[in-house]
Amino acid sequence: EDGYDLWLRYRLLAPEQAGLYRGHLSQLVAGSGTPTQAVTRGELQRGLAGLLGHEMPLSDTVTRDGAIIVGTPKSSALIEHLSLNTQDLGNEGYLIRNVVVNGHTATVIAGREDIGAMYGAFHFLRLLQTGQPLDHLDLRESPHVKLRLLNHWDYLNGQVERGYAGTSIWDWWKLPDWRAPRYTDYARANASIGINGTVLNNVNAGATILTPEYLQKVAALADVFRPYGIRVYLSIRFSAPVEIGGLKTADLLDPQVQAWWRAKADEIYKRIPDFGGFLVKANSEGQPGPEDYHRTHAEGANMLADALAPHGGVVMWRAFVYSQANPDDRAKQAYTEFKPLDGRFRANVLVQVKNGPVDFQPREPFHPLFGAMPKTPLMMEFEITKEYLGFATHLVYLGPLYEEVLSADTMAHGKGSTVAKVIDGSLDDHTLTGMAGVANIGTDRNWCGSDFNQANWYVFGRLAWNPSLSSRAIAEEWVRMTFTNNEAFVKPVVDMMMGSREAAVDYMTPLGLLHLMGPGHHYGPAPWDASESRADWRPVYYHRADHQGIGFDRSRAGSDAVDQYAPLLAVQFNDVKQTPEQFLLYFHHVPWDYRMRSGNTLWYELVAHYTRGADDVKRMLETWRHLDGYIDKERYNQVATFLAIQEKEAQWWRDACIAYFQSISGLPLPPGYVPPQHSLQYYQSLSFPYVPGFSSW
Numbered sequence: 001e002d003g004y005d006l007w008l009r010y011r012l013l014a015p016e017q018a019g020l021y022r023g024h025l026s027q028l029v030a031g032s033g034t035p036t037q038a039v040t041r042g043e044l045q046r047g048l049a050g051l052l053g054h055e056m057p058l059s060d061t062v063t064r065d066g067a068i069i070v071g072t073p074k075s076s077a078l079i080e081h082l083s084l085n086t087q088d089l090g091n092e093g094y095l096i097r098n099v100v101v102n103g104h105t106a107t108v109i110a111g112r113e114d115i116g117a118m119y120g121a122f123h124f125l126r127l128l129q130t131g132q133p134l135d136h137l138d139l140r141e142s143p144h145v146k147l148r149l150l151n152h153w154d155y156l157n158g159q160v161e162r163g164y165a166g167t168s169i170w171d172w173w174k175l176p177d178w179r180a181p182r183y184t185d186y187a188r189a190n191a192s193i194g195i196n197g198t199v200l201n202n203v204n205a206g207a208t209i210l211t212p213e214y215l216q217k218v219a220a221l222a223d224v225f226r227p228y229g230i231r232v233y234l235s236i237r238f239s240a241p242v243e244i245g246g247l248k249t250a251d252l253l254d255p256q257v258q259a260w261w262r263a264k265a266d267e268i269y270k271r272i273p274d275f276g277g278f279l280v281k282a283n284s285e286g287q288p289g290p291e292d293y294h295r296t297h298a299e300g301a302n303m304l305a306d307a308l309a310p311h312g313g314v315v316m317w318r319a320f321v322y323s324q325a326n327p328d329d330r331a332k333q334a335y336t337e338f339k340p341l342d343g344r345f346r347a348n349v350l351v352q353v354k355n356g357p358v359d360f361q362p363r364e365p366f367h368p369l370f371g372a373m374p375k376t377p378l379m380m381e382f383e384i385t386k387e388y389l390g391f392a393t394h395l396v397y398l399g400p401l402y403e404e405v406l407s408a409d410t411m412a413h414g415k416g417s418t419v420a421k422v423i424d425g426s427l428d429d430h431t432l433t434g435m436a437g438v439a440n441i442g443t444d445r446n447w448c449g450s451d452f453n454q455a456n457w458y459v460f461g462r463l464a465w466n467p468s469l470s471s472r473a474i475a476e477e478w479v480r481m482t483f484t485n486n487e488a489f490v491k492p493v494v495d496m497m498m499g500s501r502e503a504a505v506d507y508m509t510p511l512g513l514l515h516l517m518g519p520g521h522h523y524g525p526a527p528w529d530a531s532e533s534r535a536d537w538r539p540v541y542y543h544r545a546d547h548q549g550i551g552f553d554r555s556r557a558g559s560d561a562v563d564q565y566a567p568l569l570a571v572q573f574n575d576v577k578q579t580p581e582q583f584l585l586y587f588h589h590v591p592w593d594y595r596m597r598s599g600n601t602l603w604y605e606l607v608a609h610y611t612r613g614a615d616d617v618k619r620m621l622e623t624w625r626h627l628d629g630y631i632d633k634e635r636y637n638q639v640a641t642f643l644a645i646q647e648k649e650a651q652w653w654r655d656a657c658i659a660y661f662q663s664i665s666g667l668p669l670p671p672g673y674v675p676p677q678h679s680l681q682y683y684q685s686l687s688f689p690y691v692p693g694f695s696s697w
């Protein structure tokens, strides 16, 4: 077992479970008249053969009890005769139901379109993989979010920015001729969790991807993905008309520039008729953009949107902007810039917003733009790759992070205005909706750098399909599919996953701290660091620890970031006593001897959180050691080794941060707490050449 099969392992079911299904699975009635029908049928054959240990006979019609019928009313006369209500399933929805056909019991998996039936087939396989009963099935599912996308931060030279799973899976050199089988497996995995789009290249984009040579390669990938309902999108460079178009300017008001983008869009759609659209990082961290010509983000987005609109494409314009020249609190800048643009975007533009106002930290409050731009579809951007959460090795299940953000209440239209409702469009009546996840996929045999990182890809897809699902239920599904249905394994592993994110917050950045990692490469603790060229890239900018206290004052007396939230929340966050303690140091600069709700001082609680985080990882390793024997040795051993690395590194985070903050607070450790293993100077002297995922080696 090398992890390559992901959650689509389809290993033989335990005899008692297979016995349960015997009467339900006797023949497969599924067409193969279109590429999507063919891959759907192929997946069911492959899955059922693996799970049951024998090939499932194909049949044109139902001749015995236990048939599985798959298709659409258009593709299958049998399904048409069942007169199921498939109309309101939409393009991608499906139903799964027990029916009687020709006097025989059967299970029907039907969509209005082929893609819906395909999603239904994956769901059906999941029922078997997770040991669900197959009687009394009456399921109806449609995605709550329209664009469910991975964002690859892959460079054309094969490097993956913030990637910890090897190099890029796109072998640009050999494309378009060589279509690696891995591309098909990638599509299967994504389709199985409902992901329907992929942005192939890094948001820090060059212009080369838009050259005819590369578009041909992109088209080859699009061909592989199409049967699985996955569209390709590209990150574009705003200055491409200059770099590859020979123009003197990329100013959107120049008619030649507009004509260049229109012609480029026409060229792309000629090769890829279902091309999804553009993702744009503009005027952010050195990327070019409309502001270079004194135009707004909305004007820039609209120019591209106009070029794509005749073909049905969209622009996903990122709100991740903050400027070196702007002295204002970095956390405020995206809101300040984008909020006034609400209502100024074309109908085919989404503004893509990171989950928090700073930058994918272990914990941040939700981004104040959610709920604040009712006239604009806002797309969620989560980071799946663990740039700030221990890279490949740490076991940190991100489901609870995603769920925490999605269930946060923006109060935009009173109580219950959750971020999930902004994202699924229901709060402000948008039909164009989206969720993006920065992929953690690379050439590693197990795709994601560790077995448990696969769970983060999985949970992202499931939540993009339905942002109201529970991250615990998803973790359980994943564990059953990826490892085993044995309850003695499932329960402790799910518990361990569910606690893992809080453990990471505790050993890295508790109580609302953030951005304490090493400069540039983002590996390990460096709360002392002030070496970065930009002030707002330095940890000391964020924690502001001094002899009196610690934390960033974002109250009305400070940067007033609190007033970017709805009035009731602003009042709450402005008041140190009402601020949830998990965000305390995000919103307030607090004295070291401040009394926390526990009655302990802030200093005491800080040390206690750091220590608890490191201890939690020790317990995770112990839990795992008790599970030896339940799964294959290969994966067991790698997880055990990675947990041991995490144990060491959690201790390092705890010790380095306590050593540093103690040097500032000047306070003794609370009684009973073990001092850091090394001196502060030791932690400060560590250096890390060649950290993976960092582009300026």
Ligand code: BDP
Binding pocket: 161, 162, 203, 204, 281, 285, 320, 359, 360, 387
């Ligand atoms: C930061 C990453 C950087 C990305 C940037 C972004 O460190 O590599 O380019 O986000 O999202 O967190 O554009």
